[in-house]
Amino acid sequence: MTAPTSQRPVMLTGGAGYIGSHTCVALHEAGHPVVVVDDFSNSHPRVLDRIETISGVRPSLERGDVLDTAWLCSVFERHDPAAVIHLAGVKAVGESVANPIKYFDINIGGSISLMKAMQAHRQQVGRLSPLVFSSTATVYGEPSRVPITEDFPLTFESPYAHTKLVVEQMLGAVGRSESSWKVAVLRYFNPVGAHRSGLIGEDPSGTPNNLMPFVSQVAVGRQAHLNVFGDDYPTIDGTGVRDYLHVMDLAEGHVRATQALMDGCDSFTVNLGTGIGHSVLQVVKAFEAACGKPIPYRIAARRPGDVAAYFADPGKAHKLLGWQARRDLGQMCSDAWAWQSLNPKGYREQE
Numbered sequence: 049m050t051a052p053t054s055q056r057p058v059m060l061t062g063g064a065g066y067i068g069s070h071t072c073v074a075l076h077e078a079g080h081p082v083v084v085v086d087d088f089s090n091s092h093p094r095v096l097d098r099i100e101t102i103s104g105v106r107p108s109l110e111r112g113d114v115l116d117t118a119w120l121c122s123v124f125e126r127h128d129p130a131a132v133i134h135l136a137g138v139k140a141v142g143e144s145v146a147n148p149i150k151y152f153d154i155n156i157g158g159s160i161s162l163m164k165a166m167q168a169h170r171q172q173v174g175r176l177s178p179l180v181f182s183s184t185a186t187v188y189g190e191p192s193r194v195p196i197t198e199d200f201p202l203t204f205e206s207p208y209a210h211t212k213l214v215v216e217q218m219l220g221a222v223g224r225s226e227s228s229w230k231v232a233v234l235r236y237f238n239p240v241g242a243h244r245s246g247l248i249g250e251d252p253s254g255t256p257n258n259l260m261p262f263v264s265q266v267a268v269g270r271q272a273h274l275n276v277f278g279d280d281y282p283t284i285d286g287t288g289v290r291d292y293l294h295v296m297d298l299a300e301g302h303v304r305a306t307q308a309l310m311d312g313c314d315s316f317t318v319n320l321g322t323g324i325g326h327s328v329l330q331v332v333k334a335f336e337a338a339c340g341k342p343i344p345y346r347i348a349a350r351r352p353g354d355v356a357a358y359f360a361d362p363g364k365a366h367k368l369l370g371w372q373a374r375r376d377l378g379q380m381c382s383d384a385w386a387w388q389s390l391n392p393k394g395y396r397e398q399e
């Protein structure tokens with residue numbers, strides 16, 4: 049027996065991760081039940097308690113590996129999802145250079161496994177769930193100019209970006225093969241911050257690679273100082289410029305994309321960013337204001353592979369989905385600080 053459409057959940061692969069946990073809260077806010085599919089390889093089961101505290105609803109959990117297609121097929125049978133948001137994957141650019149096979153396996157293999165399970169489920173129930181795919185702005189490589197629109201040339205400079213581009217292309221081919229595949233590709237810029245409650249947030253294992261979690265760890269005393277990678281870029285103050293986006297705005301973008309597909313919209317690809325670039329030193333200043341402490345930093349060499357300035361033209365997402373980022377850099381920093389100061393060791397606090 050299939051559950052009535054309004055009660056069919058949204059399936060969230062990687063739903064216990066940083067983007068997944070915030071998307072789960074945003075889906076709950078919009079009235080969607082959620083089934084989280086996660087193996088906790090880069091997340092913590094405690095996140096589900098936190099989601100329940102925020103939402104008053106606990107998502108269903110299916111613990112397992114998306115690469116296990118037979119198991120994934122059984123998850124589809126149990127839940128018959130109204131839509132699927134595919135976030136499960138690995139995302140560290142540096143690690144992908146050192147260990148590309150892991151990235152090809154999990155990111156490309158995981159997406160193939162998911163598509164197979166969706167196709168098998170369609171044979172049983174006679175319809176295909178719409179699919180939202182988590183992609184990245186790094187598929188634009190080093191853009192010739194900013195802001196970046198979706199029609200810019202696509203390329204890759206790391207195996208990580210390569211995997212995202214390959215999956216985008218596979219989804220394009222699948223959509224062309226059969227019009228019943230409805231796919232939204234979301235190209236994220238730089239998601240930062242946390243839910244305003246401070247109960248969920250980004251919890252990187254080991255030393256953070258990304259700016260905002262590193263700055264947060266300096267503020268909380270887990271790192272002595274920030275290394276600013278280069279101060280001789282052709283930008284406002286010589287440091288790199290990025291389009292930092294509040295993770296709850298990003299989460300709400302997923303909800304809009306999912307609803308658009310469920311309402312019958314054709315497949316689409318959109319940038320999710322604010323359209324505003326901020327330099328590393330502007331982020332440091334904003335974080336100092338949010339946490340009320342100085343953030344010691346040193347100027348270091350440029351990080352290989354970094355580009356000078358990178359920000360979105362988010363106009364298409366606004367036009368198509370009515371979506372626009374609402375939270376500014378100050379809010380991103382104060383929410384990141386709420387999470388970091390309440391959870392200095394992330395979800396592992398009580399262990």
Ligand code: UFG
Pocket residue numbers: 139140141184185186236237238257258259260262274275276277278287288289290328351354358
């Ligand atoms: N930076 C520092 N010191 C640090 C970390 C970062 O100065 O310790 C600088 C970088 O040089 C860059 C900026 O801060 O100028 C942002 O760096 P991040 O590592 O936070 O983000 P990136 O723009 O390099 O990349 C991120 C994700 C990718 C994703 C990409 C999309 O790491 O996975 O955004 O644009 F694909």
